[in-house]
Amino acid sequence: MPQELFECYSETCEVYPIDDDVIPEDLRTTDYNENEFELDGWARWDMPSNDYYDLEQFPEGYTGYDGSSIWEYIHNKICFQNYGFNDDHWKADFNKAVSGLHSVVSCQVIRGINEKAVSGEEFTEDEVWTDPVAEFARRMGSNGETPLAIENLYFTYMVLLSAVGSMRGRLMQDCDAGVFDEETASYLKNAMSLPIFENPAIGVAAQTLSNHALQSPGDLWEARMRSRELLRIVNCVQCNKCRLHGKVAMMGLSTALQVLIGGSNGTMQDPSQISRVELAALVTTLYKASSAINLCQQMSA
Numbered sequence: 001m002p003q004e005l006f007e008c009y010s011e012t013c014e015v016y017p018i019d020d021d022v023i024p025e026d027l028r029t030t031d032y033n034e035n036e037f038e039l040d041g042w043a044r045w046d047m048p049s050n051d052y053y054d055l056e057q058f059p060e061g062y063t064g065y066d067g068s069s070i071w072e073y074i075h076n077k078i079c080f081q082n083y084g085f086n087d088d089h090w091k092a093d094f095n096k097a098v099s100g101l102h103s104v105v106s107c108q109v110i111r112g113i114n115e116k117a118v119s120g121e122e123f124t125e126d127e128v129w130t131d132p133v134a135e136f137a138r139r140m141g142s143n144g145e146t147p148l149a150i151e152n153l154y155f156t157y158m159v160l161l162s163a164v165g166s167m168r169g170r171l172m173q174d175c176d177a178g179v180f181d182e183e184t185a186s187y188l189k190n191a192m193s194l195p196i197f198e199n200p201a202i203g204v205a206a207q208t209l210s211n212h213a214l215q216s217p218g219d220l221w222e223a224r225m226r227s228r229e230l231l232r233i234v235n236c237v238q239c240n241k242c243r244l245h246g247k248v249a250m251m252g253l254s255t256a257l258q259v260l261i262g263g264s265n266g267t268m269q270d271p272s273q274i275s276r277v278e279l280a281a282l283v284t285t286l287y288k289a290s291s292a293i294n295l296c297q298q299m300s301a
Contacts, residue, residue, distance in 0.1 A: 012063040013239040017051040034276065042227045042258035043251050045277055055248070055284070058241055060105075062112025064127045065239035067246075071102055073236075078229050080222075085148055090212035090261070093155075093205075094223055098230070100156025100289075101253050103149045105246070106139040107292035110299070136299045150296055155205050156253070157293055160286040162206030163256035165197040167279060170271040179276075188283075206260050213266035220266055227254035245288075251278060252285025 031048040079098055080091035114132035116123065123130045140149045171192055175185035196202060213220060230250045237243040255278040262269040274282075 012061070013065060013241055015053055015058040015240050015244050018054050018057070020050075023052050030276075040221075040224065042224050042262055043231055043254040043278060044228055045231070045247075045251060053244060055245070058244070060108040060112075060241070060245040060288070062109050062116060062127075062129070063239050063241055064124065065237075065242050066128075067105075067237055067239070067242060070233060070237055074098065074102075074230065074233060078226050078233065080226075085151070088212065090209060090216070090220075090223070093209045093212055094226070094257070096152050096155045097159055097209075097253060097257070099146070099149070100152040100154070100159075101249055101285075103140065103146070103153035104156070104249065104285075104289050104292040106135075106149065107153075107295045108245075108288070110135050110139065111291075111295050133299070140296060140299075153289070153292060153296065157286075157289040158202050158205035159209065159260065160252070160256050160282070160289050161196065161202045163259040163282060164286050165202070166259050166268060167271050167274065167282070168192045168197065170274070170279070171283075209257075209260055210266070210268070213261040217266035220261060223257060223261070227257055230254060248281050249285050249288060251281035252283075252288075255279070255282040256285070 028048075075095075075098070079095045083089060083092040083095055085092065085096065109129070110132050113129055113135055117130065117132060129135050138144045139146065140153075141147075142150075146152075171188055174180060175189055180188065227250075231247060231254065234243055234246040234250055237246055255274065258278070259269050259271075259274060259282070261267070
């Protein structure tokens, strides 16, 4: 998409690959052997390279980058037009899920601004957003630029929760099969045992999406195309850190949609058909959404 070139020389925007000697050789081998994707699938991702990045080493936050033009393109060109928040159609659900992901990113920015302000670190002259309270009101408040931002966030959170809940059996099998290291397997088993996954309330959004999808399953190819475009448009993000986390989040959302309505005629997808890359992105994006909700609760207290 056409946009002004943003030359960023800030360290806050940069991400660097981890050292080769800390990359498990079996992981590198597996990545090179599992480099296929379905041509008509819900997502396409970059082919394996020699570079690996640590999301914990370079967490999301406030870099000063303004991605509003990217989000404007997403909402006006990729999302479905002329569908309202309460419209009884899966296209409206798709729009809400994407808007909820936008809210996740907004919360990441707000948290980063707050952390910078609390630490006493000075803002540069180019950083126009310096007040976390004002930014929360503008981005997430009911009287702000997106009055339904929090409602969208909770919708997306429930969709992600339901998708991960549907994949719990697959995740537990992978833990027992030694797919993950011992520490990761222990963490995942504890997380998958949380009571929230047994709460029927979290399935409301996913059930609504499923019911709507079953009404016109022949049209779901439009959702697949748009989910792929969501991942592609992130390549236009000119902040390296934002691009990295944006790709993970977009793939996480597309995976959630694939899990819930990507099967035959709009039914749930077979868990075995979800790739390692997609599953990792799904779980990571759920964490991002959970963190965003925690921030909203703190800022609203």
